[in-house]
Amino acid sequence: MEQYLTVNVVTPNGLVYDHHAVIVVAKTNNGELGILANHAPIIAPLDIDEIRIKRTDSDEHVDWVAINGGVIEVRDNIVTIIADSAERARDIDITRAQRAKQRAEETIEKAKEKSDVDELRRAEVALHRALNRINVSKHR
Structure with missing residues (x-):
């Protein structure tokens, strides 16, 4: 059985994203970080960039979130992104x-x-x- 991550993107204005995923890809200050289930605990600063959240093994279920800096924390299959601001692709004007x-x-x-x-x-x-x-x- 496939294990999932719980992914939350939070800004000062509240929760922007809350879903399960098989992989999360984010750009940290030191380069790109790919996170799968059972990833080691980590906290890292994030650049202004996109977050790619793949919800299933299918390429059809990928969510994109624009973030303007922040921090990513991974612990116990929970990925928490605390961003200065964030918008899902579908919500961008x-x-x-x-x-x-x-x-x-x-x-x-x-x-x-x-x-x-x-x-x-x-x-x-x-x-x-x-x-x-x-x-x-x-x-x-």
Whole structure:
């Protein structure tokens, strides 16, 4: 009998995802991490990236979640992702994400003109978040 993981994605606004899975793939600060049932306990910081959650052995049952940084904890076949913010692919408003991308690109140009390093860094993070949401939305 196949063992499953329980996967929870939580943000300050509440629970975004709660399901069973056979594998979870997330990008940590040190690279990609694949988690199967009976994985050793681990806590790791997460990058702004997508989380891939495969619910069955079939490729038809894959859920995608865009996260904007956070932490992943694995213990006793429970995967808990505490994210700054997160959206399932099906919930992403692509028009809003594209507007955020455009605003970030404009802010980057202005920050470069003013040589404002702090504003440039914030705009680059905003751009990365918008691009992540756009990319994850393509997995609907």
